[in-house]
Amino acid sequence: MSLPFITFTDADLKLNWLDLISSLESGHKLPKAKVHDVFMNQDKNNILSRHAWIEGLGIAVKTATIFPENTTHSQINGLLTLYSHNNGMPEALIDFKLVTKWKTAGDSLLGASKLARTDSNKILINGAGNVARSMVEAYAALFPNAVFTICNRTEDKAKKLIKEMSRSYNLNLGGELKHEVPKADIIASGTMAEEPIFDGTWFRPGQHIDLIGAYKANMREVDDKTLLRSRIFVDSRDTTIEHIGELKIPLANGIIQESNIIADFYDENKNYVRKSNEEITLFKNGGGAHLDLMTGKYILDTCS
Incomplete structure (x- = not known):
């Protein structure tokens, strides 16, 4: 064979x-x-x-x-x-x-296709590794007029990514997250952070938050305030709620309840939607084997 x-x-x-x-x-x-x-x-x-x-x-x-x-x-x-x-x-x-490349970015792109505002054109990518590269490719397919801002803890890595991709995509170097987040329509983050790096006060109405990085029970990218301000969606309840710190920790601490997680991809499409241009939507990418x-x-x- x-x-x-x-x-x-x-x-x-x-x-x-x-x-x-x-x-x-x-x-x-x-x-x-x-x-x-x-x-x-x-x-x-x-x-x-x-x-x-x-x-x-x-x-x-x-x-x-x-x-x-x-x-x-x-x-x-x-x-x-x-x-x-x-x-x-x-x-x-x-x-x-x-x-892994196509699964990870495709998962988030499916979430954004349902939850991000259709007029989104300013996209913040936090990170400068392989995930960031694939997220630029993926988001540009859904939002062809997008202007990307790349933020990274190590600025040289962000500059390198921008140099390598700037012939095909509109990329700019970002500054501090707290200054760049309010400007964006979509914020996608794929870091290895174990403690929250986003403050919930930085976000404004109408944004979509795409959380890719945290994949272990001790990892988080956003704080409690961010979750409380957002309508929360996941790709799969089975691979996120009990497994990833982004949700597992605030659930254990009573900050949010499972009922705050509105839908996963197995729910009916009518539940997996943005209800207004003013709400903040948050998608947690769990990336399960399915x-x-x-x-x-x-x-x-x-x-x-």
């Missing part, structure tokens, strides 16, 4: 952000995914396997190895394996970094 192996170089330029979010939307109309994560470590090295099974779509196992001292090659490596929903036979191997499966199937279908 010969399996197709789809690399980043093979597929990245063939994919389309708007087609992806259409596929993600369709995937959430199928029966709810079963997901499970397995984590192992030995000394400083780690392996994480994320499993998803969606009836009518298929099965995916995404495995990543994290070897911090691997300075010769990439410290993070992995593959997504897709299996048929009909007979369980392997269908394809897909590069981990390709799936999204890896949906994205992997989109990549396979596009490249076949």
